[in-house]
Amino acid sequence: MKILVCISNVPDTTTKITFNSNNTEFNTTGVQFILNPYDELALARAIELTEGGNGSVTVVNVGLADTDPTIRKALAIGADDAIRINAAPANAYFVAQQIAKIAKEGQYELILTGRESIDYNGAQTGAMIAEIMDIPSISIIKKLTVAANTATVEREIEGGKEVITVNFPFLASVTEGVAEPKIPNMRGIMSARTKPLQVVESIAVDILSSISSFDLPAARSTVKLISTNESAKLIEALHSEAKVI
Amino acid sequence: MNVLVYIENITGKFKKSTYEVVSYAAAIAKQTGGTLTAVSIGNVDASTLAEIGKYGASKILNVQQDALSTFVNQAYASIISQAAKSVDATVVVLSNTFTGKGLAPRVAVKLAAGYVDGALELPTIAGNSFSVKRGAFSGKAFANVTLNSPIKVITLSPNAYQINDLGTTATIEDFNPSTGAHDFQTMVKEIIRASDKISLPDAELVVSGGRGLKGPENWGMIEELASLLGAATGCSKPVSDSGWRPHEEHVGQTGIAVAPNLYIAIGISGAIQHLAGVSASKVIVVINKDPEAPFFKVADYGIVGDAFEVVPQLIEAVKVLKAQA
Structure with missing residues (x-):
């Protein structure tokens, strides 16, 4: 099976977020970038599904040359080859148009993304790629099994799950449960350097949305401490003061 | 601007988030001098549909087909x-x-619409400029997104907008869209729903436990407190990674971001990734043995103490409160 995994280059989860230029730009100074954690799960499942020479895994990223270390990381984990679409990712729709073009040309049977990126958290790109390609999409799945012509997935819903069958080709965005992340071994790291990373130019896309500014959450007032032997007072305060219970 | 709102149902019933989104859409229609139409898909009976009128929809388009009774x-x-x-x-x-x-x-x-997901407030509209506030960086910040397209699509975060009963009524019309076999390529085989559990993403109250609880066998008191309060249960990443609790309870940057009225964190120290997922909570309570736990810095109320001493006292206090009500 030919699988395409869409990956995103995001700030490390421990990053303290600050902004530049009058709160219009994310301040990347000193920020460590990583492979988006949900995309790592998508990649891990794709590698499992193609184990034993049963197909190939291509990773695709929309980014400038500074994302190459993250792409190499994906190759070290076990992707066979990579495509980087050489453009700054303007928004989800822009990214989806770029990837849909690559995905159509490559005739992949399965396209996987993470449920969302941990920077802009849009959860948009996957379903947009599928709509542009006119193929089915299932968002936020925690299980994916494959039979001959059909796949079975479990989609998260409020308070439960849906079991869905779908024929190839299709796109799914994944969340925790679909696979455990894989740690690259030394052989993987060595071979990642020589695996093919193709750089292609982007296509023009209408910019339908843009971030005009950012805000940081307002600081909370200082904590009111209640002593252990008066714990019951907490419930009273939540009821009559905060009025939340 | 004319506004369309999709009124999502679960097995024929509307949830709180549906009434919230109708109220939100009605406010946009009012703000821009347009009308609000709602569209329902699946099997919802007429009296349930009519409820939607109260929140400001003047017309409801009803699409009722057996093939659409589950989500496609x-x-x-x-x-x-x-x-x-x-x-x-x-x-x-x-x-x-x-x-x-x-x-x-x-x-x-x-x-061909610009799209903002997870809106937290009504749009700011000035002349041709249309912008919407949403979370970014997994709850560590907010982004104001400007939509440049003639048509705009917005999804509203659960628990972010007040339901307003306007006492209005709506007309209900059958709507017959054209769909083909091509639109039905996914098939729901089974729906498994834990009916006794409150779902985490749209919960108004959340009781969450961390490693301070020492093991999955100690979750009984967390579940008891949650059930007395009518709260959903959550947990920190180490807890779900160790398999003490299922992944869908993991609150934080790489799990579920929640925005309840009350978040009670028990035995969770407050790693930056966890704090990101709870920053939209209205009131935060932290119970932790360690007075230096970073979670206290973002808490509204705190108890420095052992969860095994504090939680049973809280359970008793909630029982007393409920007995008075």
Whole structure:
């Protein structure tokens, strides 16, 4: 099976977020970038599904040359080859148009993304790629099994799950449960350097949305401490003061 | 601006998030001098549908087909965009639920619309400029997103907008969209729903436990406190990674971001990734043995103490409170 995994280059989860230029730009100074954690799960499942020479895994990223270390990381984990679409990712729709073009040309049977990126958290790109390609999409799945012509997935819903069958080709965005992340071994790291990373130019896309500014959450007032032997007072305060219970 | 709102049902019933999104869409219609139409897909009876009128929808388009009684992403997206066109809607609003997240991006592409997911407030509209506030960096910040397209698609975060009963009524019309076999390529085989559990993403109250609870066998008191309060249960990442609790309870940057009225964190130190997922909570309570736990810095109320001493006292206090009510 030919699988395409869409990956995103995001700030490390421990990053303290600050902004530049009058709160219009994310301040990347000193920020460590990583492979988006949900995309790592998508990649891990794709590698499992193609184990034993049963197909190939291509990773695709929309980014400038500074994302190459993250792409190499994906190759070290076990992707066979990579495509980087050489453009700054303007928004989800822009990214989806770029990837849909690559995905159509490559005739992949399965396209996987993470449920969302941990920077802009849009959860948009996957379903947009599928709509542009006119193929089915299932968002936020925690299980994916494959039979001959059909796949079975479990989609998260409020308070439960849906079991869905779908024929190839299709796109799914994944969340925790679909696979455990894989740690690259030394052989993987060595071979990642020589695996093919193709750089292609982007296509023009209408910019339908843009971030005009950012805000940081307002600081909370200082904590009111209640002593252990008066714990019951907490419930009273939540009821009559905060009025939340 | 004419506004269309998708009213999501679960087995024929509307949830709180549906009433919230209707109230939100009604406010946009009012703000811009347009009308609000709602579209329902599946099997919802007339009296349940009529409820939606109270929150400001003047018309409800009802799409009732057996094939649509469970969620079919492509067909639903096609129907919503056909409904938007039929009422000349320039704003289409959905709930940012699991279903909304799968559906809205497809609707946006079909309508060549700019899309904001997880809106936290009403849009700011000035002349031709239309911008919406949403979370970014997994709860560590907010982004104001400007939509430049003629049609706009918005999903509203659960628990972010007040339900307003306006006492209005709506007319209900059957709507017959055109769909084909191509729209039905996914098939729901089974729905498994834990009926006794409150779902975490749209919970108003959350009781969450961390490693301080020492093991899965100690979750009884967390569940008891949650059930007395009518709260959902959550946990920190180390807890779900160790298999003490299921992944869907993991609150934080790489799990579920929550925005309840009350978040009670028990035995969770407050790693930056966890704090990101709870920053939108209105009131935060932290119970932790360690007075230096970073979670206290973002808490509204705190108890420095052993969870095994404190939680049983809280359970008793809630029972007393409920007995008085």
